Amino acid sequence: MLSRAAAFIPLGLLSIMIPFSEALPHPMSEFNQPPEPGQIPVYQPKAVVTRNGMVSAAHPLAARIGVAILRQGGNAVDAMVAVQMALNVVEPQSSGIGGGCFILFYDAAQRRVYCLDGREEVPAGARRSDFLNAQGRVVEDDLTGGAAVGVPGTPAAMWEAHRRWGKLSWQTVLEPAIRLAEDGIGITPRLRQSIGLNRSRFLRFPTSRRIFLKPDGSVPEIGEVLRQHDLARTLRLLSQHGPAVFYEGEIARDIVRTVQNAPYRPGKLSLDDLKRYRVVEREPIRFSYRGQEIVSVPPPSSGGLTLGLMLGILEQSPIASCRPGSVEEADLLARAGAASFADRNAYLGDQDWNPDIPMRRLLDPDYVQERAKIALSHKPGKPFEPGLLIEGRFQASENPREGQHTTHFSIVDAQRNVIACTTTIEHGMGCAVVVENRGFLLNNELTDFDLDRESGPNALDPTPRPRRTALDAPESVGGKRPRSSMTPVIVFKNGEPYITVGSPGGVQIIGIVGQVLVNLLDHKMDMQQAINAPRLSSRNGPAGLEVLYPQRRQLVRELEQRGWQIEPLQPLFDTWGSAHGIRIRSDGTLEGGADPRREGAVRGW
Ligand code: GLY
DSSP: OEEOOSSOOOOGGGOOOOTTOOOOOOSOOGGGSOOSTTTOSOOOOSOEEESSOEEEESSHHHHHHHHHHHHTTOOHHHHHHHHHHHHHHHOTTTOSTTSEEEEEEEETTTTEEEEEEEOOBOOTTOOGGGGBOTTSSBOTTTTSSGGGOOBOOHHHHHHHHHHHHOOSOHHHHHHHHHHHHHHOEEOOHHHHHHHHHTHHHHTTOHHHHHHHSOTTSOOOOTTOEEOOHHHHHHHHHHHHHTTHHHHTSHHHHHHHHHHHTOSSSOOOOOHHHHHHOOOEEEOOEEEEETTEEEEEOOTTBSHHHHHHHHHHHHHTTTGGGSOTTSHHHHHHHHHHHHHHHHHHHHHOSOTTTOTTOOHHHHTOHHHHHHHHHHHHHOOTTSOOOOSSOOOSSOOOOOOTTOOSOOEEEEEEOTTOOEEEEEEEOSSTTTTSOBOTTTOOBOOOGGGGSOTTOSSSTTSOOOOOEEOSSOSSOTTOEEOOOOOBOOOOEEEEETTEEEEEEOOOOGGGHHHHHHHHHHHHHTSOOOHHHHHHSOOEEOSSSSEEEEOOSTHHHHHHHHHHHTTOOEEEEOOOTTTSOOOOEEEEOTTSOEEEEOOTTTTOEEEEO
């Protein structure tokens, strides 16, 4: 529900200085210049440094809530749940209880990394034909409506992490988000842009229109107050009853009714699908880069393996000696990105449905070396072939429907427990359907399946099966999970946690995280510089370049002269990801960066 801004709530957007921060010297000033006027609303030139705990997230209020939980004696997992629930309120377009997530948690006491897969699943009744028109092609507006909804995983994943590792009560960590939803939040420039871009979708669904648009159907102004009473009540129920109320109780019934009766493209999600949903604990992906161990998530996310291959190729290149932002560096990034995406597109999907995914072979040092040789001698302009050339069912395909949305946050607590969590409802505002009476948006994650194909590692396969690769409950039956690009990362130096980072951005996520790591580990930037630096995205098609700084125009020309096809992309809020990271420095302090491309903020104490 929207109201006139009787009291405009000033958001951290306009006050990004952190009281407890100390300034860092910046030997590299190239990426610390302000952007051209009007391009980026917030610009934070320096990393934030604090000592005890830190949260970097896509919205200042979410980061602030996370730190408040840490200061109350909560650990990184408690803060994670509080931040996720707060993001549902302040950044409803990107993630929430209607979506899915991947969690990496470093448990300092056990010196062990856990990976929880809270990815959405295909409902048993969903069929690829739900997405096809009379000519057998994927319908144009496949992103909208109940048919695109996968079984949400985020409430179960947050609960599971909290049950196993949290310190404060579940009620305590949900309380700040409930209060925020009740009290209301100011509409930020990015939220307004996102509501505006989705206005015509919201107009199809009375439940969504009522929350996000004004009574006359127009888009609310920046600074108007958005109160979300239904969402507050839903979070209160979740707080009182845990996930059973979501997966089997009254919220489940409202989800199913909303999906099945959606006025546009209704879906087949059932009570059985919700009841069967299980979080899956998986073995993380591990590889090394420049002597540091990088840990990330395995399939159904393509993130960890593709990042491993990309960085493995770059490790054998002269990228460390290239000037950041130079044509030489961009050329190497484009090669490594394209070569690793050729394999990603061909081989990766849900490992429970594809036990023959060549996970080990893709990161085998001999294979990476061979791939690097091919990548570094490749003639730009021609796509890479997948390297393993496996006969039969593996076919190269990039799914053109993957969105650029999602959100990522990073947390480090006083005990040096670490969280990297990437979380999503897929496209901006998900499927655009708000659950009746419940105030939260549902995902459209089924569009991350390769809907153009009947078979293959990422084809929509509705048959429920026992899991093959879960660490905790291998006997549990589940639905196939669509391939993700989410790439939360924790880096270890001499066995100690060193960096936590990740980004949204759909298929661009993997390259964004790779570039941030190159900036940190090769170019020795601090976390904020590494995040600020202009981006390139190369996925075995035209290379995308972020048009952010004037020097990029020259770079486009130089890359074209080398034979690369370039697709310059404008910096809309959600075009170029939003990386949020923290580094644990050798003196024990925490150095945080947040992305100016959205409305990111670091808070610490
Ligand atoms: N929804 C974005 C991803 O899974 O990569």
